[in-house]
Amino acid sequence: MRERLRVAMVGNGFMGAAHSQGWRVAPRFFDLPAEPVMELLVGRDPDRVAASAEKWGWRDSSADWRSVIERDDIDVIDIVTPGDSHAEIAIAALEAGKHVLCEKPLANSPAEAEAMTLAARAAAERGVRSMVGFTYRRLPATAFARHLIADGRIGDIRHVRASYLQDWLVDAESPMTWRLEKDRAGSGALGDIGAHAVDLAEYLTGLQLASVSGVLETFVRERPIAGSSSGSIAGGGSGEATGVGTVTVDDAAFFHGRFDSGALGSFEATRMATGRKNALRVEVSGSAGAIAFDLEHLNRIEFYDGSAPGTEQGFTSIIVTEPEHPWVSAWWPAGHLLGYEHGFAHQARDFVEAVAAGEDPRPSFEDGLHVQRVLEAVERSSGSDGAWVGVARGSD
Amino acid sequence: MRERLRVAMVGNGFMGAAHSQGWRVAPRFFDLPAEPVMELLVGRDPDRVAASAEKWGWRDSSADWRSVIERDDIDVIDIVTPGDSHAEIAIAALEAGKHVLCEKPLANSPAEAEAMTLAARAAAERGVRSMVGFTYRRLPATAFARHLIADGRIGDIRHVRASYLQDWLVDAESPMTWRLEKDRAGSGALGDIGAHAVDLAEYLTGLQLASVSGVLETFVRERPIAGSSSGSIAGGGSGEATGVGTVTVDDAAFFHGRFDSGALGSFEATRMATGRKNALRVEVSGSAGAIAFDLEHLNRIEFYDGSAPGTEQGFTSIIVTEPEHPWVSAWWPAGHLLGYEHGFAHQARDFVEAVAAGEDPRPSFEDGLHVQRVLEAVERSSGSDGAWVGVARGSD
Amino acid sequence: MRERLRVAMVGNGFMGAAHSQGWRVAPRFFDLPAEPVMELLVGRDPDRVAASAEKWGWRDSSADWRSVIERDDIDVIDIVTPGDSHAEIAIAALEAGKHVLCEKPLANSPAEAEAMTLAARAAAERGVRSMVGFTYRRLPATAFARHLIADGRIGDIRHVRASYLQDWLVDAESPMTWRLEKDRAGSGALGDIGAHAVDLAEYLTGLQLASVSGVLETFVRERPIAGSSSGSIAGGGSGEATGVGTVTVDDAAFFHGRFDSGALGSFEATRMATGRKNALRVEVSGSAGAIAFDLEHLNRIEFYDGSAPGTEQGFTSIIVTEPEHPWVSAWWPAGHLLGYEHGFAHQARDFVEAVAAGEDPRPSFEDGLHVQRVLEAVERSSGSDGAWVGVARGSD
Amino acid sequence: MRERLRVAMVGNGFMGAAHSQGWRVAPRFFDLPAEPVMELLVGRDPDRVAASAEKWGWRDSSADWRSVIERDDIDVIDIVTPGDSHAEIAIAALEAGKHVLCEKPLANSPAEAEAMTLAARAAAERGVRSMVGFTYRRLPATAFARHLIADGRIGDIRHVRASYLQDWLVDAESPMTWRLEKDRAGSGALGDIGAHAVDLAEYLTGLQLASVSGVLETFVRERPIAGSSSGSIAGGGSGEATGVGTVTVDDAAFFHGRFDSGALGSFEATRMATGRKNALRVEVSGSAGAIAFDLEHLNRIEFYDGSAPGTEQGFTSIIVTEPEHPWVSAWWPAGHLLGYEHGFAHQARDFVEAVAAGEDPRPSFEDGLHVQRVLEAVERSSGSDGAWVGVARGSD
Structure with missing residues (x-):
């Protein structure tokens, strides 16, 4: 009988729904070497997490992640909480011998990320695996683009333009949320979506940023505090304003980067790009x-082949929907087009494959640490x- | 406790995977008035259907649809077989008091579709529901487009251009499949994809075709017969050719239609549109x-508002991914983009809602019969x- | 010293401006074997034609085309009047030994077009040249597309989709114009823009239509008659309505065509395609x-090369702006993009080249007659x- | 009788052809208050300039710009030479009482540009006009975009993304040209195309850059020296290589800018953007x-109106081809689309209008100086x- 991988997921926000769908769907389409079992959903509020568990199809729920980590019947800890709790949970889980899948950004500071990376290295020596969740690596379009580049199809890389454009903060009356507090979120557009732009640029090119020069900006420095919270990406409330909060993170981050190869990169992460809903472009x-890739057209890549005859370039x-594509x-x-969440099914599949094969999956905590260091720089x-x-x- | 709707699905090809995903996912995202249970998967080959059942997550499998229909613990029969068996199964299921969801085209002939429609009407009087699976009605983009049109936002409709362009028959060496045999498939591009173009054009506009004028064409009249079958859309084999088969259906269908309102329509369904993978455009x-809508960009619609100032039109x-969209x-x-299969989750949700509410869902068998009559015309x-x-x- | 080709142009509407630009600009960019001289502009109203001549840079003007044709100092007659006068002027000019460039459609009826073709053939034997003005053949994009197709780059042609979509009649209050009167214009969308769709489809493919099946429709059958005329494409008036006129031509023409090779074509010409300004698409x-080509993106073609690796198609x-393109x-x-009017410069250049080389230019009157016969069919x-x-x- | 403006143009490269077309065409389409006369073409090589003059339709030619400036029968000096001679010619012309139209960049250094601006101010007091040739302000699309922004249709500006992407230096074997020598060209991509990006961003927004932070890069530092010169944009040779030259300008410039309003800008100018031919995007x-605007689609703008209902945004x-557009x-x-060169006709028209009206045209030398200062910063x-x-x- 096939091995089972019993998963406990900590966190039940928007990312929780996405990861749940990944675990649920992956075994129905892929022939996996082990069967992921949606064992436990963990959250702070017992009633809310129980309701989420039932809706999303987890067998049980818990409000105490520490005790979950001690349980023998759990093999994998999947962390989808805000960044400020990643380090504590991940390190404890790794030390308890659980494989860990941790959402990005890996942590809210390089110091935390370094500690996590050390823990991951130590765990790996004991056969315990860890991975950070840059799911945009798991789209057929991006994986195929990386393949073409690695094959030398675009030659030596001169420059990269990467931007992640959203517009959910354009309205100055859009309320405060934990994502706008430096203590909780670490940074603003920089860490939330700039991290994706950095990781995807590096994944596609196989290069790493060696130095950066940039500027952060907060265009709207005060926002109303709303009464009740909603399920939007903002995680902010939708009720009547109960005061004014100070935005302590960036609305937008513009930076240039020099890759280790000498190539140049231009990066932009912004929540103020009016009309752009989710445009991660590289x-x-x-x-x-x-x-060229654009997440708003996630089933496509644009490929310019300079070796074609001049008049046909x-x-x-x-x-990217042929059977031969990743x-x-x-x-x-x-x-027949895939959607946003398919990246989570691919992530679950690749994680299970690596664990079953006894291999360290990528992106590793080290990869996540590197992105964190870029953000800090x-x-x-x-x-x-x-x-x-x-x-x-x-x-x- | 919430009511359960125990589903048995007959058929285990490409559509079986899609419907399974619909039943599996719908209750995880929508608050349904009843819980669909994936009870039984039914197919001809006992081993193959058992394997599919396990992979797709059905509780059990069967190779005898007739006995399944007799079972008390089944509430819904979902039919995803080729069109030549739809009538027999659907009529038997309805007579046995099972709600029926039947893939399109409703049948291979108007005569069969008429019999099914009569059975559906009789069943409805007994509270038994039926629906035909034109899933492209269940995309947020198409449903929202219909809403705008129904609201009068484009005024009186003059003409409609609808095409469904695929290219999987361009290669003259692409092998025979049941989809190219008139006995099994009823027709070729006309019934398989032209049916979608007709239904979607009518759904968007709220109009019905009253008369048509057209031409069918088979560009490649003989194709190799392959040894073993694959899972491609063609359902054809990929092994070495074992002979030559005669294509008895159309590769392409071009027709004009007059709607009941007097509006004109131009329709094209083809499997020979080189480079067009799945371009259902209206x-x-x-x-x-x-x-304008294009299935190759299924999260979008193009809306031209003639009431805008002249220089801004x-x-x-x-x-179409705002929370307020369907x-x-x-x-x-x-x-965050949705994919092809989300239509099946929406279909499952709407079917369950209608059954629980005691309402007749749309598109009805009558709608399916109408499309069939258009195709025959x-x-x-x-x-x-x-x-x-x-x-x-x-x-x- | 270089030979001169002295041109007299008959007609001073929208097409007059375009042809003037062609004659003016061609010798400034191309090295022509003969120098076209903008000698005479001919129109019905002496004052208006004199003003147009001065504005457009013609040396002189005349209100009597018959006397112009008799003049020894004129080598070329360029006809840009409405279609009902083409035959009379062109035949007289050819018989007088003048080379003739005639706007499309060649005439308002096949009978006229046949007489013109006979005259052209007789003239050709005396070294007198004639050409019909399907200028969309003269875009780098279309000429390059024809070249690729003639080179076999897309293989055997199965089907063609051609449409010419405009929307200047969408408003039911848009006034009457000569273009809506069958006596003057011959037909409506069919002859005005459908002719372009037919010619371009045939030019690109090198095929000819052998038979057709179609439907014409007039959605708005009565329109106001305006007081004074404007320079819009409609040529209609913009003043207050002075009555109601009956539209005697088609607003839209939908037809299918069978090419001599067996390939199928789908054609649509309409002035009711809301939001489409000038979308000639093939x-x-x-x-x-x-x-694929779209006149709304006239510097581009979309080329699908089926010989590319499957994952890269x-x-x-x-x-189409490389120096090696036509x-x-x-x-x-x-x-650096070209515009609509560049086709007229290319047309002037090609006409001059053919006359200087003693060759019959294409598209010939015979080509124009063929299009006329398609429209009649x-x-x-x-x-x-x-x-x-x-x-x-x-x-x- | 209408006043005449007798033009002498200095320079006969690619820009000479474009300006000639502007002077030639403008009076044929616009009703100008004065008639521009293409009097004299001035170049260094007497034979070559005489040939250009004949081809482009100038009445006469000269190889001595100083004497031309002294002539009484010249009203306007149009300067289209490389940037290193702009200051000398423009200042002399203005002092001689000639109106001056000078191609961008205004000069190769701020010092030169300052001297020119002083000369322009002094001349203006004597009724002598000057203008710098940022022709991309003269496209209907950009002018209309500016109008919408000035009307407040997009509200307060947060950020701007401007890039000018070309690829004619991608090939490391592409030969040396004066455009790659700092002495002749002043800078590389920065001054040649970055200047356009800066000017267009400022023109559209009505804002001015107050400070910048950036990086220049030369990816290919040595290139072959070719024997004979061609007419390509590079102005480089196409013959056999006769040695190796050192590139002393930037291939690419990436910079951020802070506008006087506090808005942020991201700028990129590169000749290494493989596959991008002429993509000036803002x-x-x-x-x-x-x-959003893209010069590769120069007849369009993309306008996002945040005041539309949420589901319709x-x-x-x-x-931008309606009669009401600029x-x-x-x-x-x-x-019916316009092309690249229409900007030059609009520029000629606007220059003539300003001179005839006794007004200072924009962009002024001061505007050109400002751009120069941005580049230097x-x-x-x-x-x-x-x-x-x-x-x-x-x-x-």
Whole structure:
């Protein structure tokens, strides 16, 4: 009989719904070497977490993540809480011998992320696996784009343009949320969506940022505090305002980066890009071609093949839904589009595969730490008049 | 405790996977008045259906649909077999008091569809519900487009351009499949995808086709017969050719239609549209605006509002992922795209809602019969030198 | 010294401005074997034509086309009047030994077009050249698309989708114009823009339509008569309504066509496509690829190369502004877009080249006659319940 | 009789062809208050300039710009030489009482640009006009976008993303040209195309950059020297390489800018954006909407109106070819696209209008100086580790 991987997931917000769907769906489409079992949902409020567990299909629920980590009948801890609790939970889980899948950003500070990485390394030596959840690596379009670039199809990379554009803060009356508090969220657009732009740019190119120069900006510095909370991305309330709160994170982050290869990158993360709902865009320009991706058209990539005859060159809009494209054969016939949440099913599948194979999955905590260090370097550059700041490496 | 609706699904091909996903996912995102239970999967080959049942998460399997229909512990029969068996199964199920969800096309002939419609009417009087599975009605984009049109936002409709373009038969060496045999499939592109174009055009506009004039064409009349079957949309084999088969259905169907209002429609269904993977497109032109939809961009509609100032008119590309758009609030934040299969979750949800409310869901068998009659009229027109042929109505 | 070609242009409406620009600009960018001289502008109203001549840069003007044709100092007659006078002027000019460039449609009836073709053939034997002005053949994008197709890059052609969508009649209060009177215009959308769709489809594919089946429709049958005329495409008035006129031409024409090769075509010409300003679109689907063009993006073609690896196939958006693309080297660096009127400069250039080389230019009057016969066949089919009507050939 | 404005144009490269077309065409479509006369073309090589003059339609030519400036029969000096000669010619012309139209960038250094601005101010007091040629302000799309923004349609501006992407240096074997030599060209992508991005961003928003932080990069530092020169944008040779030259300008410039209002800008100018031929793109995000423009689709703007109902918001693709759009009524009916060179006709028209009206046209030399100062500040920031550098103002 097939091995079972019993999962407990900590956290029950928007990401909880997405991860639940990943665990639920992955075994129905992929032939997995082990069967993930949605054992326990963990949250702070017992009633709310019990309701979520029933709705999302978890067998049971708990309000005490520490006791869950001690349980013998749990193999995997999936962490989808806000960033300020990632380090504590993840380190405890790894030390208890549980495999850990942790949502991005890995932590709210490089110090926490470093501690997590050390714990992950120690755990790996005992066969315990860890992974950070940059799910945009798990789209057929991005994985196929990486494959083309790794194959040399666009030659040497000269520059990269990466932006993550959202607009949910455009309205100055949109209320306060934990995502706008530095204590809870670590940073604003920078860490929430800029982290995705950095990770995706690095994933696609296989390069790493070595230094950055940038600027953070908060356009709306005070926002109303709302009475009751809603399920929107903001996680803010929708009731009547009960006061005014101070926004302590950035609305937008603009930065340049120098990759280790010498290539240049231009990055923009903003929640003020009016009309752009979820536009994570990366364009990589090389000596022999180019590739562009836009999350608002997530089943496509645009590929410019510089080796084509001069009169026939142009960006080819490839619909990445052929059976030969990554993960696609498990789904529908060509041309039948996948959605946002499929990345979570692919993530669950790849995590299970790695655990079953006894391999360390990617992106690793080390990858997550690196992104965290990039974000910190951007903050320092912004506070240093735009000076170029090196991204910390290894154990320095 | 909440009522349960125990479902048995007959058929285990590509549509079986899609319907399974619908039943599985709907209760995890929507608050349903009854809980659908994936009780039984029914197929011809006992081993294969047992394997599918396990993979897709059905509790049990059976190779005998007739006995299943007799069981007391089944409330719903979901039919996803090829069209030639729809009538027999559906009529038996309805007579046995089971609610029926039947994939499109409703049947392979108007005669069968008429019998099914009579059975559905009789069943409805006994509180037994039936629905036909035109899932493209269940996308937020199409449902919202219908809403705008019904609200008069594009005025009086003058004409409609509807096409469903695929390209999986472009290769003349692509092998035979049951979808290319008139006995099994009823027709080719006409019934398989033209049916969607007709239904969607009518759904969006609220109009019905009264007469048609058209032409069917088979560009490749002989194809190799392959040894073993694959899971592609073609359902054809991928092994070495074992002979040559005759294609007895259309590769493409082009027709014009006159709606009951006097509006004109232009329709094209083809499996020979090189490079078009799954492009179901409808554009409706009215006296006050226009709306365009393309399944290859299924989260969007293009809306032209003729009441805007002259210098500001243009097609607005609306990303239909706001919480206020149909079904969307159950899913992800704005800008997070849905995929092909979400239509099946919405279908499951709407079916359950209607059954629980004791209402007849749409599209009804009568709607399916009407589409069937349109298709038959096209075939007759094609065989009559393009003469306009009236679409049969009511019990005529 | 270089030969001069002295041009007299008959007609001074919208097309007069476009042709003037063609004659003016062509010698400034192309090295022509003969120099076109804008000698005479001819119109009905002496004052108006004199004013137009001065504005557009013609040396002199005249109100008597018959006397112009007799003049020894005129080499070319360029006809841009409404279709009802084409035959008379063109035949007289050819008989007087003048080379003739005649706007499309060639005439308002096949009978007239046949007489013109006979005159053109007789003139050709005396070294006198004639051409009909389907300028959309003269865009780099369309000419390059034809080149790819002729090279076999899309294989055997299965079907063609061609539409010409405009919306200037959507408003039911838009006034009467000569373009809505059958006596003056011959037909409506069919002849005005459907002619372009037919010619372009045939030019791109190298095929000819052998038979058609179609329907014409007039959605708004009465329109106000305005007091004074304007310079809009409609040529209608903008003053207060002075009565009601009857529209005697089609607002829209939908038809199918069978090419001589067996390929199928779907055609739509309409002035009721709300929001579509000037969308002449052709998509050609072949056994090895496909090509799509849209006049609203006139510097581009979309090319699907079926010989690319399966995972890399997609429509390539080629910006047709490289120096190696047709006509482009005379203009600007790559990426600098051409506009609508460049087709008229290319037409002037090609006409001059052919005359200087003693060759018969294309599209010939015979090509224009063929299009006329297609249009007539569509009208007859529409009047015969959609029956397929053969397109007359040769001298039959 | 109408006043005449006798023009002498200095320079006969690619820009000479574009300006010639502007002077030639403007009076044929617009009713101008004075008639521009293409009197004299001035270049260094007498034979070559005589040939250009004949081809482009100038009445005469000269190889001595100094003597031309002294002539009484010249009213306007149009300067289209490389930037290193702008100051000398423009100042001499203004002092001689000639109106001056000078191509961008105004000069190769702020010092030169300041001298020119002083000369322009002095000349203006004597009724002598001057203008710098940022022609991308003269497209209907950009002018209309500015109008919408000035009308408050997108509210308070938060940020701007501007990029000018070309790819003609991607090939490392593409030869040296004067555009790659700092002495001749002043800078590389920064001054050539970055200047357009800065000017267009400021023109659209009505804001001015107050400080910048950026980085310049030369990816390919040595290139072959070719034997003979061609007419490409590079102005480089196409013959066999005769040695290796050192590139002394930037291939790409990335910078951030702070506008006087506090808004942020992200700028990128590059000749290494593989596959992007001429993509000048600006997107302006405001508190109430957004506007995006792309020169590769120069007849369109994308307008996001935040005041639309929530479910109907989206980017509206406005085809800016309605008669009510700027300059359009002079041209063709709606939907007939304009090209790159129309900007030069509009520029000629606006220059003539201002001169005839005795008004100072925009963009003024002061506007050109400001752009020059922005470029210099970027260079200084790049040389100062990315530090923010204030843009010089007024006479400081």
